[in-house]
Amino acid sequence: MHDIKLIRDNRDLFVAALARRPAYAEAADTTAAEILDLDAKWRGAKTAYEQHKARQNEASRAIGQAKAKKDEAGAKAMLEEVAHLKAQLQADQEEERKYEVDLRAKLAVLPNLPVADVPMGADENDNVEVVARRFGSAPRFDFKPKEHFELGEALGMMDFERAGKVSGARFVYLKGALARLERSLGMFMLDVQTANGYLEVNPPLLVRDEAFFGTSQLPKFEEDLFWASMGEGRFGLIPTAEVPLTNLVREEILDEAALPYRVTAWTPCFRAEAGAAGRDTRGMIRQHQFSKVELVSITAPEQSEAEHERMTDCAQDILKRLELPHRVVTLCSGDMGFAAQKTYDIEVWLPGQDRYREISSCSNCGDFQARRMEARYRPKDSKNTRFVHTLNGSGLAVGRTLIAVLENYQEADGTVRVPEALLPYMGGLTKIEKV
RNA sequence: GGAUGGGUGGCAGAGUGGUCGAUUGCAUCGGUCUUGAAAACCGACGGCCCUUAACGGGGUCCGGGGGUUCGAAUCCCUCCCCAUCCGCCA
Structure with missing residues (x-):
């Protein structure tokens, strides 16, 4: 606002x-x-x-x-x-x-203003790569790499068919080693991000309208959310942990010493995907339900720019440890979200799709959300309050990371190696294969 | 589901129809004192609107809305939210 x-x-x-x-x-x-x-x-x-x-x-x-x-x-x-x-x-x-x-x-319903160094542009084609942040390059395969759903279904561990019967399109059952891989990724990410200074939080997944207004899903994007009714009232299912994590400071007046305040959570996310009909219909890329480790930072205004870089480092940290090739782009003015004043997207290389796909989005929202939430802090030696700055980023989308692991670590025989960083989490399993 | 209690300034907590935006304490900031700090003392300390070059001045606001009244933080209704107890339940 x-x-x-x-x-x-x-x-x-x-x-x-x-x-x-x-x-x-x-x-x-x-x-x-x-x-x-x-x-x-x-x-x-x-x-x-x-x-x-x-x-x-x-x-x-x-x-x-x-x-x-x-x-x-x-x-x-x-x-x-x-x-x-x-x-x-x-x-x-x-x-x-x-x-x-x-x-x-x-x-x-007025979106945030892009800051000066955001490139002008119409859509994702005008995003600008941050070359210094590029990591790795497309790995060479001496066979034609498969897409994640081909691998998963062949392994018998990714079941879209039964999910369709139970819940419909855009849902999936993960089973066995892939279910464990998902859990391992979530735990791994939380371990890394808490070591990076983020406080682990287990937030509510159902939240009120006011909270959605705070992070600005409401009033404009109501149709993108799932709603659970309760009596006359309702709760919204969070589309990202950004909502409950950022709203943690709503209507608060923080001490300056408490900043930056960094929190992380591994939660399911629910998105109606209204308007995405026909896009990414195959596989796990775009689901109604997925899990994500979210990073949220609350800072003083002067700190937010540096914190944005730091947060992006933290998100990239996961991909680097998993040795997944990726690049970072600055979103152009036309591709930025409603609340953001500047956004970096991290795109991971997917050999099966032969292209980069978004796996994280790190945004600096400035004081835009803070105004909506009335989240302030009191600078030392001042009797007046100021609005904080809020930042959020995925660190990372777990479902898409699982896809990236499958596609990048696949072997010609359809098995998948377990990345080194995940070995401690996989209970001795070094390779995912059909049982 | 049943029964209560409650929402007042950063926090705590008075105020039950008339100069009350509101007593007081704590916190914070400025000052005095001190070599410095603490303590003590003095002072300042909410948002919004109008006005002013600025200093300042004026007005309005006690969870939201409605009602009673010449007049409401205070009485009544209603909605929202919070808390406690009982019942049920993971």
């Missing part, structure tokens, strides 16, 4: 920055105009209400004093004088509220 004062005082800068998002290339100026118009109307209505209210309060005091002096006639005169104010106040208030609601609604 943007600071209305900032838009008021820096309209031109705001419009220019917003226009860098392709969706607002044309509309940025009129959007700002609409917002500022509502803002002016809201403030006007608020001022009118407050002036009338002040008059009423003044009169009420005077009436009280008159009555105390037994001046019934004087009290009665004043009573008549302010009689009409009640209706006036209600009208004022109604108007003020209407404008405020409209204004908030407009602001709530």
